[in-house]
Amino acid sequence: xxxxxxxxxxxxxxxxxPVLEHISMHLHPGQFAALVGPSGAGKxxxxxxxxxxxxxxxxxxxxxxxxxxxxxxxxxxxxxxxxSVDWNFPVTVEQVVFMGLARSSGVWPWPSKLERDRxxxxxxxxxxxxxxxxxxxxxxxxxxxxxxLARALITEPDLLALDEPTAGIDVRxxxxxxxxxxxxxxxxxxxxxxxxxxxxxxxxxxxxxCLKNKIVAQGAPEDVFTAENLNKTYDGDMLVIRQDxxxxxxxxxxxHGYHDLLPNPVPGEIPAQKQA
Amino acid sequence: xxxxxxxxxQFEFFRNGTAAAVLAGGLCGLIGVYIVLRGMSYIGHGLSHxxxxxxxxxxxMEWNFYLGAGLWGFVAALxxxxxxxxxxxxxxxxxxxxxxxxxxxxxxxxxxYRRFTRSFDAALFGNILGVTTQDVIIVAGVTLLVxxxxxxxxxxxxxxxxxxxxxxxxxxxxxxxxxxxALALAAALIASMQILGVTLIAAALVIPAIxxxxxxxxxxxxxxxxTALGALSGFFGMMLSFHLDIASGAMIVLFQATLFxxxxxxxxxxxxxxxxxxxxxx
Numbered sequence: 001x002x003x004x005x006x007x008x009x010x011x012x013x014x015x016x017x018p019v020l021e022h023i024s025m026h027l028h029p030g031q032f033a034a035l036v037g038p039s040g041a042g043k044x045x046x047x048x049x050x051x052x053x054x055x056x057x058x059x060x061x062x063x064x065x066x067x068x069x070x071x072x073x074x075x076x077x078x079x080x081x082x083x084s085v086d087w088n089f090p091v092t093v094e095q096v097v098f099m100g101l102a103r104s105s106g107v108w109p110w111p112s113k114l115e116r117d118r119x120x121x122x123x124x125x126x127x128x129x130x131x132x133x134x135x136x137x138x139x140x141x142x143x144x145x146x147x148x149l150a151r152a153l154i155t156e157p158d159l160l161a162l163d164e165p166t167a168g169i170d171v172r173x174x175x176x177x178x179x180x181x182x183x184x185x186x187x188x189x190x191x192x193x194x195x196x197x198x199x200x201x202x203x204x205x206x207x208x209x210c211l212k213n214k215i216v217a218q219g220a221p222e223d224v225f226t227a228e229n230l231n232k233t234y235d236g237d238m239l240v241i242r243q244d245x246x247x248x249x250x251x252x253x254x255x256h257g258y259h260d261l262l263p264n265p266v267p268g269e270i271p272a273q274k275q276a
Numbered sequence: 277x278x279x280x281x282x283x284x285x286q287f288e289f290f291r292n293g294t295a296a297a298v299l300a301g302g303l304c305g306l307i308g309v310y311i312v313l314r315g316m317s318y319i320g321h322g323l324s325h326x327x328x329x330x331x332x333x334x335x336x337m338e339w340n341f342y343l344g345a346g347l348w349g350f351v352a353a354l355x356x357x358x359x360x361x362x363x364x365x366x367x368x369x370x371x372x373x374x375x376x377x378x379x380x381x382x383x384x385x386x387x388x389y390r391r392f393t394r395s396f397d398a399a400l401f402g403n404i405l406g407v408t409t410q411d412v413i414i415v416a417g418v419t420l421l422v423x424x425x426x427x428x429x430x431x432x433x434x435x436x437x438x439x440x441x442x443x444x445x446x447x448x449x450x451x452x453x454x455x456x457x458a459l460a461l462a463a464a465l466i467a468s469m470q471i472l473g474v475t476l477i478a479a480a481l482v483i484p485a486i487x488x489x490x491x492x493x494x495x496x497x498x499x500x501x502x503t504a505l506g507a508l509s510g511f512f513g514m515m516l517s518f519h520l521d522i523a524s525g526a527m528i529v530l531f532q533a534t535l536f537x538x539x540x541x542x543x544x545x546x547x548x549x550x551x552x553x554x555x556x557x558x
Contacts, residue, residue: 051445078445089313089438090495099438102431103447109430135493155446 010059032185037211077152142173178204293404297510305484305506321478322375329382353458418467
């Protein structure tokens with residue numbers, strides 16, 4: 001099967017400072033992947049390179065086997081970080097969601113009946129149908145996240161990219177969002193997201209990529225989230241607990257160091273061991 | 277009373293001037309919404325100065341004023357867009373450099389050829405007395421053109437204004453949108469320059485839009501309100517200008533500024549009252 005997105009030896013920097021070096025990765029249709037790494041590791045930059053917002057200094061990016069700037073390309077949607085949104089901009093929920101159709105819909109400024117039906121369907125699916133006429137500033141963090149997800153989904157994209165979709169929202173909403181993304185990927189949508197939440201990624205995302213200006217490791221979470229890989233990624237030892245087929249990562253790097261615990265001998269207890 | 281109100285309309289210059297002021301006011305109000313929301317409020321001020329440079333060059337080179345000054349303004353707007361897009365320089369700084377350099381070119385040429393200094397008073401401060409029927413037709417044509425561009429590009433223009441980077445990901449041709457917008461802005465400024473003058477045009481772009489922003493949270497309503505406020509200000513500004521014997525451009529802007537101040541006061545009082553009501557219930 002042809003990859004929907006392929007990065008081949010991509011290098012990028014802002015000015016003389018390299019942010020990403022020799023990045024090679026690819027995603028197949030229907031694949032669900034997460035980019036993890038510390039702040040400044042280049043997660044958002046990699047996402048923007050893949051989406052064509054930035055141009056690589058070296059290397060090639062192909063979408064569906066073609067150069068990225070060719071006209072025939074898969075439909076791509078993007079959910080940016082909420083903090084990058086201008087919340088004072090005078091737009092309602094439905095106006096934001098209709099933006100997703102800006103390229104494909106006709107010349108009339110108002111939406112067609114078909115587009116209205118699609119809007120209602122997507123909003124209902126995300127349980128924000130009753131908020132269509134509200135200003136985007138007047139919503140909770142979880143609702144705001146779902147508005148931008150709705151804008152992405154209304155285009156029925158082949159590739160969906162999300163920058164920190166679980167940041168700033170409560171645990172239950174984050175779980176719901178990730179569960180829904182998993183469901184969409186099972187129906188053929190390729191999904192690439194960035195996250196700081198390693199445990200959510202381990203629980204919901206079948207393919208993770210550890211990034212620290214280079215790709216440290218990529219694969220299934222149970223293979224990638226090892227103390228060694230996380231140490232290389234976060235510059236600090238992190239506690240990894242495996243129990244009953246589940247994987248937990250202590251999110252803050254521990255200053256004294258931890259070993260990868262496999263398995264935890266006493267449920268509920270975490271025997272910290274200092275690394276030599 | 278009615279006779280007093282209708283009296284100025286017996287003069288052709290006033291009929292032409294009022295028609296041009298209403299059209300230019302509405303046009304500036306319409307395009308001003310995008311200017312304000314893009315965080316480029318200063319561009320009206322800068323670009324009108326740049327166009328002044330173009331007008332002087334057109335005069336010296338004996339080019340058609342509208343064509344020469346319009347092209348000059350369009351190129352200046354494009355240069356600003358490209359500078360912001362391709363470098364680390366912010367919009368305000370890019371506007372400052374490019375438009376001031378263009379204005380300085382005009383001033384340099386005037387100082388070299390002092391004989392035609394007086395000819396540019398109208399461009400600087402507006403001259404409603406000099407508005408001919410042909411000028412009104414040109415302003416009406418530009419208004420239709422700009423309204424047409426905004427109508428057809430409504431959706432991609434809204435997305436590009438809201439978030440240009442993300443709009444590009446969704447397949448919106450943001451470079452083309454920005455280029456067409458620069459063309460529309462340059463055309464609007466050229467058309468409005470004779471009525472409002474270089475020095476007052478920025479206010480006519482910004483004030484109706486920010487007044488409308490205070491009144492609504494909906495983009496569609498903001499567009500309609502800002503256009504209506506701009507057109508109404510053109511009409512009442514002209515009426516007051518005639519009866520009070522004050523320069524028309526200044527009167528239009530002062531009328532807009534008064535509307536803004538009143539709107540600000542009323543919306544602030546409303547907000548305070550609703551907060552008080554909330555505290556009472558809590």
